[in-house]
Amino acid sequence: MSVLKVSSVALFSSPKRRLQFIARSMFYTALAGAVSLVILIPIYLTVVTGLKDRHEVVANPLGLPAEYIWENIAAAWEGGNFDRYFVNSIMVTIPTVTGVLVFSTLAAYAFALLSFPGKEKLFKVFLAGLTIPLGVLSIPLFYLMNSFKLLDTHWALILPEIGISMPFGVLLLRSFIQDLPSEILDAGRIDGCTDWGLLRHIVIPLSRPALFSLLIFNFTWSWNEFLLAVVLLQTESARTLPLGLNFFRGRYSSNYPLLMAGATITFIPVMIVYILFQRHFIKGIVAGSVSGT
Amino acid sequence: MPKPAQSPGSVIPGMRSIRLKRPHYRRDYYLGYLYLLPALVMFITFFIYPFIQLIWLSLHEWNGYDAKLFVGTLNYQNLFSDKIFWLAFQHNLSWTLAAVFFPISIGLFLAILLSRTPMRGKVFFRAIYFFPQVVSSISVAVAWSWIYNPNYGVINQALDLIRLDQLKRGWLGSSQFALPALFIIWSWIQYGFSMVIFIAALEGIDEVYFEAAKIDGANWLQQLRYVLLPFISRPLTTIVLTTTIASFQVFDLVFALTNGGPGRATIVIPLYMLDSAFTFHKIGYGAAIAVVLCLFIFLFSLLLLRVRGTFRE
Numbered sequence: 001m002s003v004l005k006v007s008s009v010a011l012f013s014s015p016k017r018r019l020q021f022i023a024r025s026m027f028y029t030a031l032a033g034a035v036s037l038v039i040l041i042p043i044y045l046t047v048v049t050g051l052k053d054r055h056e057v058v059a060n061p062l063g064l065p066a067e068y069i070w071e072n073i074a075a076a077w078e079g080g081n082f083d084r085y086f087v088n089s090i091m092v093t094i095p096t097v098t099g100v101l102v103f104s105t106l107a108a109y110a111f112a113l114l115s116f117p118g119k120e121k122l123f124k125v126f127l128a129g130l131t132i133p134l135g136v137l138s139i140p141l142f143y144l145m146n147s148f149k150l151l152d153t154h155w156a157l158i159l160p161e162i163g164i165s166m167p168f169g170v171l172l173l174r175s176f177i178q179d180l181p182s183e184i185l186d187a188g189r190i191d192g193c194t195d196w197g198l199l200r201h202i203v204i205p206l207s208r209p210a211l212f213s214l215l216i217f218n219f220t221w222s223w224n225e226f227l228l229a230v231v232l233l234q235t236e237s238a239r240t241l242p243l244g245l246n247f248f249r250g251r252y253s254s255n256y257p258l259l260m261a262g263a264t265i266t267f268i269p270v271m272i273v274y275i276l277f278q279r280h281f282i283k284g285i286v287a288g289s290v291s292g293t
Numbered sequence: 294m295p296k297p298a299q300s301p302g303s304v305i306p307g308m309r310s311i312r313l314k315r316p317h318y319r320r321d322y323y324l325g326y327l328y329l330l331p332a333l334v335m336f337i338t339f340f341i342y343p344f345i346q347l348i349w350l351s352l353h354e355w356n357g358y359d360a361k362l363f364v365g366t367l368n369y370q371n372l373f374s375d376k377i378f379w380l381a382f383q384h385n386l387s388w389t390l391a392a393v394f395f396p397i398s399i400g401l402f403l404a405i406l407l408s409r410t411p412m413r414g415k416v417f418f419r420a421i422y423f424f425p426q427v428v429s430s431i432s433v434a435v436a437w438s439w440i441y442n443p444n445y446g447v448i449n450q451a452l453d454l455i456r457l458d459q460l461k462r463g464w465l466g467s468s469q470f471a472l473p474a475l476f477i478i479w480s481w482i483q484y485g486f487s488m489v490i491f492i493a494a495l496e497g498i499d500e501v502y503f504e505a506a507k508i509d510g511a512n513w514l515q516q517l518r519y520v521l522l523p524f525i526s527r528p529l530t531t532i533v534l535t536t537t538i539a540s541f542q543v544f545d546l547v548f549a550l551t552n553g554g555p556g557r558a559t560i561v562i563p564l565y566m567l568d569s570a571f572t573f574h575k576i577g578y579g580a581a582i583a584v585v586l587c588l589f590i591f592l593f594s595l596l597l598l599r600v601r602g603t604f605r606e
Contacts, residue, residue, distance in 0.1 A: 106328040
C-alpha cells in the first residue's frame, strides 16, 4: 500500500476532503481500467478470433463470436500437429527448469556459504555471462550440437538452455541465500548439520520464494524460447510450440481462426501459471534486474 | 619497534580477530568445488566454449562443410564496408532510441499510476499490465498480424470509422511503416518490464519528500524532476541498459512477421547474422557479426555504467 493512501486517510479533516479523495480514487481506478482494456485488445482478439467461423471473421472481425466454434481448437490441436508441439514443449521445459533449479541452487550455496580458493574469480566468470547477448551463441551451438549428434532432439534445446540460464540463476539464488539470517544457519551447524543437511533442511526451505521466482521465470523463458529453437530444431517432429506456430502461420496464413486457435494454445499454459503465481513472477524479474547491475 | 601483526577483522590492535564463522577445514574446499561442478560444467560447455568458438569461427572462412580457411580479420574488414550490415545497424540504433523513449515512458506512467495515486485494485491491474511480457512472442506476432491486416484489421477498421480511409494500408508490407509497426508490437511487450522495476523504486520513496515539495509550491513537473527523478535514476539506468541490449537482440517478431522485408526495410543485426550463417552459408561472416554485436553491447554497458558513476558523485 502506498504511503500516500495512509497519510491521506489520516488527513481527512472534513467530509469535503473525504469526498475529494474518493473522487480522485475513482478517477484513477477508471483510468487504470481504461488502460487495461487497451492493453488487452490483442489478447482479446486472439482468443475471440480463434473461436469464430471462417466467414464470421470477415463479417464481424472485432465483436464476440455469434456462435462459438470450439472445433477450431481441436482442428489446430490435431490437424496442425499442436498436440505434438505441445508435448515437445513440455519435454524441453521440464528438464530445463529442473536442471536450472538444481544446478544453480548447489552453485549458489557454494558461492554464498562455502569458501574455497578462486571463489570470487569464478563468480565473476558467471557474472560476465550476463553481459553477452544470448542469440549470438546460436551459430556455435548449432555446430556443437551437430558434433554431439543431438540436433533435432529435445536435448539440443535442454542442454544449452540450462547452460545459458546459469548466470541468472546463480546470481539470483546467491544473493538470496546470502541474506538469510546467519543465526539460523549457525544454529543448524551447532546442531551438527552437515553442509548437505544444512542445504536440504534449512537453506532450501527458507529460499522457497527465490526458488519459486526462478522456476516461474525460467519456465516462461524456456516455453517461449524461439531463436535457439529455430536454429537447433529443423525437423517437423522436434518443433516446440512457438516454432510450430510460426510454421503453421506460413502454411495457413489466410485461415485466421485456425491460426488464432494455435496462438491461444501456445500461450494458455503460461497464462495459467502466470495467473496463479504472478506475484512470484514479478518479484523474480525485479530481483534479477536489481542484483544484475 | 615492529608493529604487531594486525589482521583486517580485528577491532583491538594486536589482537587476533575472532572469527565467528566456522573455521574452514580443507574438506570445505573440495565440497565447494563439488557443489559448483554441475553448474560450472554446463556453463562452460554450453556458454563459455561456444563463445570462444564463435570468436574462432569469426576468423575463418567456412561454408559449414569444407575445411575452414583461416582468414584473420578479413571478415571484420568486409563487415565494415558492408552496406547491409550498416543498414541493419541503423535499424537497431533507431529502434534503441525509440525504445529508450516510448516503452520506458509508458512504464513510468503506469508505475506512477499504480503506486502513487489513490487507486484501487493495484495488484490486479499490475498483473494485467505485465501480462504481455509472458506471452510467447510468436503468439504476439500472430495476434498483431491480425490487427495490422490490410482488410479486416482493427487499425484500418478504426481509420474507416473516423473517415481517414486514405491512411489505410498494409502496415507490415509498407517499406515506410513496417519497422515502426514492428516497434509498436515490441513496445506492447516491453513496457511491462520497466513498469515493475519503476514500481519497486517508487514504493521506496517516503511521502514526506512530496509533501515538502508541495509546501514549497512545486508543480507536478517540478515534483517529477526534483523529487521523483533522483530516486529513480539508478533503476532508470538499469532499465536503459536492459532495453538497449534487448533492442539490439530483436529477432522473433521480425523473423516471424516480415523476415527483414519488404526489401530490406526491417533487416536487423540478429536476422542478418543468422541469414549470413545459415542461408548464405558464410559461417565465419555470421560469427563476425555476432562478435561485433557483443562488443558493441559490452562497450555501451561500460559507457552507461561510467556515466552513472559520475552522476552519483
